[in-house]
Amino acid sequence: MPELPEVETIRSGLSRLLPGLRIESVKTDWEKSFPNSKNDVNRFLIGSKIVQVRRRAKVLIIDLDSKYSLIIHLKMTGQLVFRSEQAVFGAGHPSDSLIGKLPDKSTRVIFGLDSAKLFFNDQRKFGWAKLLPTIEIENIDFFKKLGPEPLKSTFKPEHFIERIRKRPNSPIKAVLLDQAVVAGVGNIYADESLWGAKIHPLTKVKDVKDAELRKLFKNLQEVLRLSIKKGGSTDKNYIDAEGNKGSYLTFAKVFRRQGQPCLRCAATIEKIRAAGRGTHICTNCQVQI
DNA sequence: CACTTGACCTGTCCGC
DNA sequence: TGCGGACAGGTCAAGT
Numbered sequence: 379m380p381e382l383p384e385v386e387t388i389r390s391g392l393s394r395l396l397p398g399l400r401i402e403s404v405k406t407d408w409e410k411s412f413p414n415s416k417n418d419v420n421r422f423l424i425g426s427k428i429v430q431v432r433r434r435a436k437v438l439i440i441d442l443d444s445k446y447s448l449i450i451h452l453k454m455t456g457q458l459v460f461r462s463e464q465a466v467f468g469a470g471h472p473s474d475s476l477i478g479k480l481p482d483k484s485t486r487v488i489f490g491l492d493s494a495k496l497f498f499n500d501q502r503k504f505g506w507a508k509l510l511p512t513i514e515i516e517n518i519d520f521f522k523k524l525g526p527e528p529l530k531s532t533f534k535p536e537h538f539i540e541r542i543r544k545r546p547n548s549p550i551k552a553v554l555l556d557q558a559v560v561a562g563v564g565n566i567y568a569d570e571s572l573w574g575a576k577i578h579p580l581t582k583v584k585d586v587k588d589a590e591l592r593k594l595f596k597n598l599q600e601v602l603r604l605s606i607k608k609g610g611s612t613d614k615n616y617i618d619a620e621g622n623k624g625s626y627l628t629f630a631k632v633f634r635r636q637g638q639p640c641l642r643c644a645a646t647i648e649k650i651r652a653a654g655r656g657t658h659i660c661t662n663c664q665v666q667i
Numbered sequence: 668c669a670c671t672t673g674a675c676c677t678g679t680c681c682g683c
Numbered sequence: 684t685g686c687g688g689a690c691a692g693g694t695c696a697a698g699t
Contacts, residue, residue: 410675502675547669548671614678
């Protein structure tokens with residue numbers, strides 16, 4: 379479940395590893411994972427050089443010198459793992475690692491680079507990669523609909539509040555998860571920030587005070603920043619570009635802590651359902667209105 | 668129109 | 684031990 383901090387962690391890893399490398403081959407056996415035509419791949423991907431790696435919301439953008447870009451959405455179980463040729467067949471991975479020899483049975487696409495390979499793994503096959511002209515990226519529906527980046531310095535609390543308020547009759551958690559309102563927030567950081575602001579996830583937006591939304595915005599930025607610092611959250615599948623787990627969940631206040639004491643009031647954390655998702659709350663700190 | 672639910676997938680876990 | 688079913692949760696399409 380790569381959300382903003384996980385995708386950002388992968389981006390920073392790939393930014394160190396990929397620029398300057400040439401894409402020499404592409405191999406896929408799951409068409410939905412990479413639906414571009416062979417013709418496009420041959421003309422604009424094979425033989426082109428990687429210029430930079432960017433992120434928008436939960437999507438990675440790999441810019442090529444062909445003026446095309448590879449955009450990759452990892453959805454829930456996607457992984458992008460870089461291996462040098464030597465390590466591809468080598469050992470040397472810790473025994474508690476989530477990933478061993480590559481390719482494995484969840485490998486969907488293999489990008490052959492100069493003396494390395496980039497593996498796009500996806501157990502549940504929900505993720506996708508697409509090759510597009512770089513200037514057209516912002517025009518595709520997915521990108522056009524996206525709300526602002528929550529960590530951008532120009533995105534202020536009043537902008538956040540204004541956007542949230544457009545959905546007065548929805549539960550606050552559903553609105554936080556809506557990528558058109560704010561981009562990049564998923565289940566983990568929605569729960570964590572709502573706990574921080576002491577807001578029950580099922581509270582309708584119209585029943586949340588401005589001061590609470592202000593607090594929510596502050597907490598959202600804090601949990602996202604802390605998670606980026608910790609390399610993201612590894613629950614089941616997430617690993618970074620070099621196969622390492624993230625450690626944010628050891629700092630999580632509610633996510634996956636059902637049955638354990640609230641770190642603020644010691645009441646028991648419960649798991650409920652909100653916005654169609656498993657949702658973690660302290661029923662003492664977070665009271666529904 | 669606003670909002671909610673189901674489909675897309677596979678691996679894991681739980682109860683019988 | 685095997686087996687069916689619930690669950691995991693990002694996004695889009697379909698339903699209310």
